[in-house]
Amino acid sequence: DSEAARLRLRQATAQAWIALRAAQELIDAIEAQREQAALAIELAKARLAGGRGSVVDAMAAQAAALDLDNRRDSAQGQLEAARAALARWLDVDPAHLAASGSWPDFAALPTSEAELLGRLDHQAALLPWQARSDLAQAAVDVAVAGKRPDWSISASYGQRSRSPGGMRRDDMLMFEVAVGLPLFARNRQDRDVAARRAELAAVEAEHEDARRAQLDTLRETLAQWHAMQRLVARKQQQLLPLAHDRSRTALAAYRGGGALQPWLDARRDELELEVEHTTHLSELGRAWAALAFLLPTAETTP
Structure with a gap:
């Protein structure tokens, strides 16, 4: 920092x-x-x-x-x-x-x-911890977002030629809707979310330990x-x-x-x-x- x-x-x-x-x-x-x-x-x-x-x-x-x-x-x-x-x-x-x-x-x-004791998180030793907490929270958000299905829609237009019998076939407009469903979400993605949340909890616990250590040092x-x-x-x-x-x-x-x-x-x-x-x-x-x-x-x- x-x-x-x-x-x-x-x-x-x-x-x-x-x-x-x-x-x-x-x-x-x-x-x-x-x-x-x-x-x-x-x-x-x-x-x-x-x-x-x-x-x-x-x-x-x-x-x-x-x-x-x-x-x-x-x-x-x-x-x-x-x-x-x-x-x-x-x-x-x-x-x-x-x-x-x-x-x-x-x-x-x-x-x-009083201000020194009340603003521990603004002191040099603790300034990097907020960025670490934000990074761990972002990892949780990404893991949670990975459980949501991805929706997509696409369209295509096809111009068809005449049939062998001489009949003209109508042109074709096609729409395609796709839903990406993650497989085994309960097993794989739930474990990933749980792991990221555990990492966030560990970072927050270490942050609190650092805060207590800084308070002791300050006193x-x-x-x-x-x-x-x-x-x-x-x-x-x-x-x-x-x-x-x-x-x-x-x-x-x-x-x-x-x-x-x-x-x-x-x-x-x-x-x-x-x-x-x-x-x-x-x-x-x-x-x-x-x-x-x-x-x-x-x-x-x-």
């Missing part, structure tokens, strides 16, 4: 863009930490040169920077893979794609949840969408700001003569939280795209 294919294409394209945007956001977060790491290395070297630091601290600061370099390379690989996936769906050169633009409002759908996706909204909002509004403040505070304390380890711990925890956040943001985006592009009337783009 062309409409179902179009919906799947739009959904896949949106999800590929979301993966690309999430990878870029992770790279941006890592770059911000690399600036802190570079400052920590300078501070460690300065304290070591001034006789107030230790070689261990200097090496630990350098190791933290190298870890961030590795993380950035890994994130860059994810970015390139996401760019290639999106380019494949858009049929463009990956070099022309940039992870720019703001996130869609993942808290809003183009259609209400699960809605539940995931709601859960991920809460999780992402909590990280954006509370956990990430706290992690950023802790990291900056720990680095400022080290600059003021404090220990390096609190900053190393804070940096590590902040980075893990950033990675977790982009993962959850991607999951939220995928759930949103799965819902936003279910119906043909949805015209939302990321």
Whole structure:
């Protein structure tokens, strides 16, 4: 079904863009930490040169920077893979794609949840089933029509010559009525009708199974969408700001003569939280795209 294919294409394209945007956001977060790491290395070297630091601290600061370099390379690989996936769906050169633009409002759908739940047969997964049901019904109609006799009528005109005795014979106009009666209709054609009706019933039963499966999938996706909204909002509004403040505070304390380890711990925890956040943001985006592009009337783009 062309409409179902179009919906799947739009959904896949949106999800590929979301993966690309999430990878870029992770790279941006890592770059911000690399600036802190570079400052920590300078501070460690300065304290070591001034006789107030230790070689261990200097090496630990350098190791933290190298870890961030590795993380950035890994994130860059994810970015390139996401760019290639999106380019494949858009049929463009990956070099022309940039992870720019703001996130869609993942808290809003183009259609209400009630409409999604009430229009199952209009969703991409179920669109082909109506054509299958129509085809099975047409097969039943053909089988039933085959039981009716075929009537036909024909006419012919014959011009007759004179008889051997010299008498002229009248011309002849003939009508012929034919009735095609199927033989053994009770056995052969009744079985054919019954078979076609059984096929229609099977298609309708499979359609109902597909409808129930789609309803289950829709409810699960809605539940995931709601859960991920809460999780992402909590990280954006509370956990990430706290992690950023802790990291900056720990680095400022080290600059003021404090220990390096609190900053190393804070940096590590902040980075893990950033990675977790982009993962959850991607999951939220995928759930949103799965819902936003279910119906043909949805015209939302990321």
